[in-house]
Amino acid sequence: MFKRLNLLGLTATMLFAATPASSQEVLNISSWAPPTHLMNAGVWPTWGKWVEEATEGRVTTKIEYGLASPLKQFELVRDGVADAAWIFHGYNTRYVATQAVEMPNLGTSAEAASVAYWRVHQKYLAKADEHKGVTLIGLTSHGPAVIQTKSPLNSLDDLSGQKIRVPGGVGSLVGKALGVTAVKLPAPKVYEALSTGVADGIFMPMETQKSFRLKEVVPHVTIMPGGLYYGSFAFLMNSDFLAGLSEKDRNAIMDVSGEKLAKLAGEHWDAADVAGLAAAKEAGTTISTASAETHKRYLEIMASVEQDWITNVGKAGVDGKAALEELRSIARSY
Secondary structure (H helix, E strand, O other): OHHHHHHHHHHHHHHHHHHHHHOOEEEEEEEOOOOOOHHHHHHHHHHHHHHHHHOOOOEEEEEEEOOOOHHHHHHHHHOOOOOEEEEEHHHOOOOOHHHHHHOOOOOOOHHHHHHHHHHHHHHOHHHHOOOOOOEEEEEEEEOOEEEEEOOOOOOHHHHOOOEEEEOOHHHHHHHHHOOOEEEEOOHHHHHHHHHOOOOOEEEEEOOHHHHOOHHHOOOEEEEOOOOOOOEEEEEEEOHHHHHOOOHHHHHHHHHOOOHHHHHHHHHHHHHHHHHHHHHHHHHOOEEEEOOHHHHHHHHHHHHHHHHHHHHHHHOOOOOHHHHHHHHHHHHHOO
């Protein structure tokens, strides 16, 4: 009997000891960029560490690759195939309010843009409810986009008719305004498109010279003062996954997300742009800056884009004019 009681006690102890482990959750993150990309090498791992620390180890994260194309990441999260992911808004025309941060000539770092973007989204843009079906845990913008071409660019007119990869969103509106022949491809396909002649150039930030090895296929980079445009991204989480956690852990995760995650991502975009510029110079890429006259002309060409956006988001009850003014004020004084 004594031995049996001891065995029962041991079994109970083992079950009790196993309880914390069984309550642990692994948050699976879907990512579509290379493992070396700033999101996978820096942003997600850092945020994952924050999550693990904030939940005292009850929630850990794991990055999964190849679950779906960049265009299908929202559906992955919504349907619970992945617990979290990051998306580029330009890949889907449903996102209009998010173009606020993409407008040309913002003239700030990605960090400043990202923090301003999150604050303005929460105050104005959330009314459009463009992320319905998932939980939005963060927003970010890449740094100022640049023009990357195979041949030298002497004026904006040189772009007319060229096959240029455009990203969607405001970046695609830029291409249309400049008369390019638009090539629409997700970022991971860009290198192949340039190397095989499908595209003559691209509109993307400087970081891609290194992260997507574009220094090997586009020897000319033209910088537009203030930024050709910026690029909007979102961090998403499956709502059921979040609801399945304790209130304490839900709050802990949200505390390390939002503006804190926006700032983190912006910092990494900025560092990647610096690294991309260095890689471009090392590769012998010709880097030039558009003249003041060209810049002025560009802004004149793009003037209608902003007003059209204000009109469009107004239909969703968003005060676009106020949102843009506040976003620029926050970002430029950051």
